[in-house]
Amino acid sequence: MSSAEPYVLCELAGTAYAVPSRAVERMEMVEQITPAPNAPAFVDGVVFSRGRVVPAVNLRLRFGFGWVPYDLRTRLVVVAHAGRAVGLIVDAAREFVTIPADAVQPPPEGLAGTGGSYLAGVATLAGKVILILDVAAVLEHTATAAPDA
Amino acid sequence: MAATDTETLRGEADQISTAADELVRTTDQVLAGTRLQLRSLDDAASSANETAASLKETAGQVATVAGAAEELASSVNEMAASVEQVTGNATRFNTAVAETAGTLEQTAAAVAAVTARAQEMATSATELRGAVAEMAASIKGVSEDTVSLAAGIEESSTAVEELARSVQGVARNADDLTAAAESTAAAINEMAASTEEVAATAESLTGEVEGVATAVEQIARSAAGVAQNVDRITDAATAAASGATQLERSIRSIADVTRQADETTRRVSRDAEAGGAAVQKSITGLGRVRDSLGQSAGAIRDMGKRAGEIGGIVNTINLIAERTNLLSLNASIEAARAGEAGRGFAVVAEEIR
Numbered sequence: 001m002s003s004a005e006p007y008v009l010c011e012l013a014g015t016a017y018a019v020p021s022r023a024v025e026r027m028e029m030v031e032q033i034t035p036a037p038n039a040p041a042f043v044d045g046v047v048f049s050r051g052r053v054v055p056a057v058n059l060r061l062r063f064g065f066g067w068v069p070y071d072l073r074t075r076l077v078v079v080a081h082a083g084r085a086v087g088l089i090v091d092a093a094r095e096f097v098t099i100p101a102d103a104v105q106p107p108p109e110g111l112a113g114t115g116g117s118y119l120a121g122v123a124t125l126a127g128k129v130i131l132i133l134d135v136a137a138v139l140e141h142t143a144t145a146a147p148d149a
Numbered sequence: 150m151a152a153t154d155t156e157t158l159r160g161e162a163d164q165i166s167t168a169a170d171e172l173v174r175t176t177d178q179v180l181a182g183t184r185l186q187l188r189s190l191d192d193a194a195s196s197a198n199e200t201a202a203s204l205k206e207t208a209g210q211v212a213t214v215a216g217a218a219e220e221l222a223s224s225v226n227e228m229a230a231s232v233e234q235v236t237g238n239a240t241r242f243n244t245a246v247a248e249t250a251g252t253l254e255q256t257a258a259a260v261a262a263v264t265a266r267a268q269e270m271a272t273s274a275t276e277l278r279g280a281v282a283e284m285a286a287s288i289k290g291v292s293e294d295t296v297s298l299a300a301g302i303e304e305s306s307t308a309v310e311e312l313a314r315s316v317q318g319v320a321r322n323a324d325d326l327t328a329a330a331e332s333t334a335a336a337i338n339e340m341a342a343s344t345e346e347v348a349a350t351a352e353s354l355t356g357e358v359e360g361v362a363t364a365v366e367q368i369a370r371s372a373a374g375v376a377q378n379v380d381r382i383t384d385a386a387t388a389a390a391s392g393a394t395q396l397e398r399s400i401r402s403i404a405d406v407t408r409q410a411d412e413t414t415r416r417v418s419r420d421a422e423a424g425g426a427a428v429q430k431s432i433t434g435l436g437r438v439r440d441s442l443g444q445s446a447g448a449i450r451d452m453g454k455r456a457g458e459i460g461g462i463v464n465t466i467n468l469i470a471e472r473t474n475l476l477s478l479n480a481s482i483e484a485a486r487a488g489e490a491g492r493g494f495a496v497v498a499e500e501i502r
Contacts, residue, residue, distance in 0.1 A: 006485040008478065021485045027478050029471070072471050094474055096481040096502070 009095040009130065010077060013065040016130045018099065018123065023135040025078040025085060027093060030070050047087055049078050056087040081139045099123050104132065155421055162414065169312055176315045179294065183322050186287050187329060193280040194333045200273045201340040207266045208347045211368065214259050215350055218357055221252055260364035271371065274378040281385040289392065312407065316400045323393040330386040341379050344372045477501035
């Protein structure tokens with residue numbers, strides 16, 4: 001692991017999640033979302049981002065939280081990995097932080113199920129607990145779930 | 150309530166105008182009666198003038214008598230002279246005596262004529278006294294009528310002005326009456342003066358002629374009697390004048406009462422108008438209150454719209470803030486990707502956030 005990595009801090013159901021900024025293509029507001037037929041429940045639809053159509057995954061639904069309506073703070077985090085791009089809808093994403101490597105710990109073993117496999121680790125920053133997302137895991141599962149990526 | 154009062158007032162005013170009409174009629178009657186009295190006074194004055202004229206005649210005749218007596222005295226002197234001059238002509242003396250007797254007879258006839266004239270004068274004076282007594286009686290009747298008139302009068306309205314004018318005509322006629330009485334008194338004074346002249350002439354006559362003295366004394370006595378009657382006539386005329394003055398005073402007081410009633414009526418109608426005007430003013434004021442309430446409602450509606458606009462502006466500001474944050478975040482992401490080259494950029498993006 002490198003000494004310190006930059007992350008984008010997202011808020012989801014009161015929890016702080018960190019997405020490595022290297023994986024983030026760009027961030028947007030959810031302005032125009034087109035519902036897609038035959039899509040899984042957690043896919044709200046598709047959005048147009050930089051000339052391409054990107055699926056929009058509602059992370060709340062993905063992680064088992066209830067759906068809430070979008071507001072001014074809702075963000076679409078477009079992540080890319082191995083040529084695939086997915087948009088993650090989160091409650092808010094306002095901070096850009098650098099987390100030192102020694103602050104990161106592996107995810108606890110107790111977390112079973114889909115929730116645990118998406119985490120790359122857990123970090124503490126200024127007394128705050130931050131869950132670090134494993135983007136590849138998120139994308140992989142999404143890819144398999146959705147017929148069109 | 151003001152309506153009924155006004156109606157009552159109108160009814161009373163009608164009654165009053167009817168009473169005023171009656172009053173006018175009665176006053177016209179009074180006027181006619183006064184004119185009659187004026188005429189009888191004129192007659193009295195003319196008969197008094199006649200009396201004065203006959204008295205003058207009497208004075209002239211008495212003067213003639215005096216002249217005749219003087220002539221007699223001078224002829225008697227002549228006679229005496231001729232008697233002294235002519236002695237022994239008894240026939241001429243007798244003739245002269247007969248002439249004297251004839252002259253004396255003429256004198257006696259003249260005196261008898263004077264006596265007759267004086268008797269005529271006495272009769273005229275009696276007639277005059279009777280006419281003046283009639284006049285006094287009629288005037289008394291008029292004043293009684295006026296008293297009953299004053300007792301019967303109540304408050305009146307605008308017809309009173311007409312009445313005042315008629316009253317002024319009556320007052321003027323009363324003035325004429327007073328003037329006629331005064332001229333009568335003046336004529337009677339003249340008469341008295343003439344009578345005095347007669348008396349004086351008669352006295353001088355008594356001093357000069359013996360045989361005529363008794364007749365002249367009689368004349369003087371008649372003149373005194375005439376003067377007495379004249380005094381009585383003057384008193385009657387004065388009483389008539391004072392009666393007319395009282396009449397004028399009563400009529401004036403009637404005019405005052407009716408004037409007061411007119412003022413009261415006018416005041417009542419003015420108050421009724423003021424009451425109506427006050428009600429109109431409050432109606433107008435209430436209308437203005439309603440208008441201003443409508444304006445207030447409009448102002449409140451406008452305020453509601455403004456509040457909505459303010460809310461929209463706040464939303465826009467929030468949106469701008471969110472977009473700014475988003476832009477800076479994207480800038481940081483790109484700067485991190487650029488690595489060393491993007492460090493300055495990263496700082497700026499951080500500042501924006």
